[in-house]
Amino acid sequence: MSYTSLVEHFEQLHHLQHLGAICGWDQATMMPPGGNEARAEALGTLAVLCHRQLQDDRLPDWFAAAGEEALTPEQGVSLHEMRRAWRDANMLPADLVRARSLAGSRCEHAWRSLRPANDWAGFLPLFEEVLNLSRQAAAARADTLGLSRYDSLLEQYEPGMRGAELDRLFGGLRGWLPDLIRQVQDKQRHEQVLVPEGPFPTAQQKALGLEVMTMLGFDFNHGRLDVSVHPFCGGVSEDVRLTTRYDEQDVTQALMGIIHETGHARYEQGLPAAWCRLPVGQARSMGVHESQSLFFEMQLARHPAFLARLAPLLERHFGTQPAFAPDNLARLYTRVEPGFIRVDADEVSYPAHIMLRYEIERDLIEGRMEARELPERWDQLMRQYLGLSTQGNDRDGCLQDIHWTDGSFGYFPSYTLGAIYAAQQAAAMERQLGPLARLIEADLPAIFGWLQQHIWQEASLQDTAGLLTAATGQALDPAPFRSHLEQRYLA
């Protein structure tokens, strides 16, 4: 059976990706610096092999024949997802793939020193090359997929999502978010917030982190916690590798970082074992993945009821201090302060950072804007959305993110889609199971059970819209997100 041949072929690909995921994790957590060159080459060879696996000559015939075979509905979806992965890997001419990868590496590498030097002029020619090749890639993908150029890139990260829908979504947000940010700032202006006083020894922070991961249901038989410069959730679903970094002066960051990554990790650990080596058994999309980390971090962990549970743990590990009082923790973890840097942004101003990037990357890819106009446009939108100017400060403006340096246009919307999906999930959960506060206090497993049933075990068996509608009874809808923000920050 051709379907069986495809399954074997894609399982093999998954095994190769497993080796890459573990060696990538090792590179970030364990590898001594001198091992980097050899590792980079080994992973490069693996990437070529994985790509070659998706370009196997036999695949077209297998796909054609498998389409005629009697498959269960789930096998049909699985076939569809294998075909999607295959199509994605074969859409671009090899020359363009190589040129893009080369230009991306070069630009990303230079960016690492140009950003701290605030050197936009030095960055521009490299970025123009990346943009140029990304536009070509978008054009080629658009032709094959019958989509607009930007949509054809978006499709890589959030299949089924379209620019038109994002325009509506972000257009709506633009109407209320900047106002909301100002209102929250007004409300918080006279709030007193105590910052916990350190030091917080790394070993204690790790012990606390492990305890909180256990409380959040992380399965240590299928995963572990380590340290890396840039925290991530990697590995494979049978062996999830989660990382964080510790600052001995600040316990709040690592703790929330661990909780965020634990959301990603539980999604991975909850994927259906029967499908976990095939495309259909993978996480649905970047946005859905982010919805799980943001569910854990925003809906759950910054909830006053959860912070009330964290308070005694903090005291047990670090001793009593006024800053650990539940009320203070709630104020601390919901502080809204618009700033320049996306990754440091609070829950309320974060979407503004994304709206801005979305508008710019869409226009860059569609050819409605040129690379050289970027700093000015960035500054203008930052002033509009967050009241901050980045003029002459590109380091903290349009040079701050890694994403565009290697051509990952179309990724940014995932972050805010994730926040919106998470709010919809929380609202649906409350309708079905009762108030989140009560669940957090008395029945965390019910929360995880709901996510397991509606999100995790569904993997890619439905498209994102279907998944969301089945789980929450609604198509994509920013209303629960808005209510959540108003309720948490203005009530």
Added chain:
Amino acid sequence: MSYTSLVEHFEQLHHLQHLGAICGWDQATMMPPGGNEARAEALGTLAVLCHRQLQDDRLPDWFAAAGEEALTPEQGVSLHEMRRAWRDANMLPADLVRARSLAGSRCEHAWRSLRPANDWAGFLPLFEEVLNLSRQAAAARADTLGLSRYDSLLEQYEPGMRGAELDRLFGGLRGWLPDLIRQVQDKQRHEQVLVPEGPFPTAQQKALGLEVMTMLGFDFNHGRLDVSVHPFCGGVSEDVRLTTRYDEQDVTQALMGIIHETGHARYEQGLPAAWCRLPVGQARSMGVHESQSLFFEMQLARHPAFLARLAPLLERHFGTQPAFAPDNLARLYTRVEPGFIRVDADEVSYPAHIMLRYEIERDLIEGRMEARELPERWDQLMRQYLGLSTQGNDRDGCLQDIHWTDGSFGYFPSYTLGAIYAAQQAAAMERQLGPLARLIEADLPAIFGWLQQHIWQEASLQDTAGLLTAATGQALDPAPFRSHLEQRYLA
């Protein structure tokens, strides 16, 4: 150029092996238990890919054409070593490879419970199957290589070594070793040896281990130290992963284990960077590899001058106690006590364990002995060489090693060849650089420099005999080994 194509092809193979080495290390040191099944499958897929890389259809033509190309002498050796790797991977029919691997896994798996149960009868049929298939493999290899059956297996681990030479070598040892063991025992009978009293906390043992590794020149920019149940030296030469295990009641084992593995590690780290991704840039043989670990452990670390340097480190980490006196450490680390178990054996009785295994495996493979005769023959040789009977105690007799369970016949001689090579190297070094005692006291780098120049950087650029002769001025010669033992244990 075909030679260039071969280089690219074998470098690619090396990259795949790199991924396997790191994921294998991870499996033994970091992986949570629940990740094992997926890891085993991923590594299985990789093994198939590596094997396929060596069966590429283009290889025969490339080898033929490269033989006609103008190559430097070193490229010529490199070509020879690539051809050897290729020949080795293509010598056996695929059916036999599969059957052997299957029977080996089954036997090894069963052995893990049959050995503790002392169940020879349960082990025999599984072992007979492994032996049968290993004999077939030996016959096929012998045909291709024009060697005897046993020699064709030996060739995998110690290229160039022959059974006839081992017969001479072990025949000689048989003449003086059992006597030497008895003499040493007589001499040591009334010696007083103090055993260091614990506990020795793991963290302290690790700190001491790292300090000793540093003293031994281990490059932590290209390697690290971790914990595994079975200590090993893995990774790749650019990133050597060394492991140990700690017993909080006993500091002597882990410390010497770390030193032993550091010998393997420095060999790997000292391999020539220019060749390190090709067969010619790999360690010469199992025996030469073992010669480096045994040089570090036996020639160096158990030398009274080295133990005198260890004593203050032990005291610094664990406080003063009489057992840490240099004289006592020297007695402790040179104690000779013939026992049942090879891996626990001292330097003097160890070769007896190897001679016994060599005679048996040679006869098993050559068809001069059957599997069912193993326990009796084992018992007979143990009584002859070490004065101990294993009758009815196969758990501590012929069931003790993992090697034969998966058909690794021909490996055991490497251990004693390593000890003999190491003694030759030490003798040559003393002739050239002066007494080892003085070098240990005042100039460890000179020792490592000698090994770097004569062994490490030579990789596989010469055959073992050539390497040994160039380094020591002598062909294989057990005399320095005998002198070393007599000098250390009887003087």
